[in-house]
Amino acid sequence: MMDTPETSPAPLLPAHGETVPAQNRRGCLWLLAGALGCLGVLLLIPLIAIVFGFTSVGLIAQNVQGMFSGAPLPAAASVVSSQTLLVSMQPLGQLVTVSVQLAQADIQVTVQQGTGNLCGFSANHVAQGTIEAGIDFATIHPENITYQAESNTYTVTLPAPQLTSCRLDYIRQYDRSTTLCAVDWDEARLLANYTALLSFRDDALEGGVLTRAQQQTQVVVEGFVRSLTAANVEVVFETAPAPLPVSCQPQAPQGWTQDANGGWLRPGG
Structure with missing residues (x-):
């Protein structure tokens, strides 16, 4: 039998002068x-x-x-609001009996400006507004209410019905024209805003909004006084026309004036 040489296990630590294999590092x-x-x-x-x-x-x-x-990313928005400021406070003694909503589309505004109308532009607008009418109770005095005992009748004299509020609730601009200049599109929107509000006001007046307001006011006042007194009630309206409120007399856009033919002019182009 031949003797097999004994093998010693590999050292755990490298001997002096030897390096660690690169694979381990x-x-x-x-x-x-x-x-x-x-x-x-x-x-x-x-x-x-x-x-x-x-x-x-x-x-x-x-x-x-x-x-x-691969899905489309959702749009993200952030809104930073400032402190609310109280601009004004006005007491009102109005009875609003009719509210009319009106809408108008294709309000086209064309602005001609620049040499040869080089910077001219145009846009269409759609607008929606509200016209309200009723009675201003602030002008009523004690002598406006009389009582006749013989017929057990109260006679209430009220001022003529009037527009109480005119406002534009919504306006959107679309179909903008191409232009070579940096133009103020908000300028066209303001002209459309002014035109639409006046149109809504005049259309409501021509449509009999004041007559409808008078009829509704008579029904409301008669029912109210009768429920309190159990007497007969007669409502009479004054004939003098009431003035328009400020909201129904909008100011023209700053810098623009309107000529007799309805055209708009702005000095200096």
């Missing part, structure tokens, strides 16, 4: 690089949020998910 470097990469991703998320204006972690997650899924 390469694995450690990959592990370290992976850890630093994960840390970099975590640090990159806040940077992305700042650059793209995301305001919450949920929005970040949604946008990251959308990038990988």
Whole structure:
């Protein structure tokens, strides 16, 4: 029988002068690089949020998910409001008995300006407004109410019905023309706003809104006085026309004047 030479186990530590195999160190470097990469991703998320204006972690997650899924990213908006200021307070003694909603489309505004109308532009508008009518109780005095005992009748004399409010609730601009200049589209909107409000006011008056307001006021006042006194009631209206409120007399857009033919002019182009 031949004796087999004894083999000694490999040393756990390298002997003096020997080097560690490169394969072992390469694995450690990959592990370290992976850890630093994960840390970099975590640090990159806040940077992305700042650059793209995301305001919450949920929005970040949604946008990251959308990038990988191919779905369109949702629109995001932020609204910053300021403090509310009380501009004015006015006591009202009005009885509004009729409210009319009106709408008008294709309000075209064409502005000619510049040499050879080089900077001219035009736009269409659609508008919706409300005209209200009723009685101003602030002008009623004690002598406007009389009582006849023989017939047990109250006679109430009221001022003539009037418009109490004119307002534009909505206006939208569309079909803007092409132009070579930087123009003020809001200028066209203001002209359309003014024109639409006057048109709504005049159409409501021609449509008999004051007559309808008088009829409704008579019904309301008669029923109210009769319920309090159990007497007969007669309502009489004055014939003098009431003035228009400020809201029904809008100011023309600043810088613009209207000629006798209804055209608009602005000095200085």
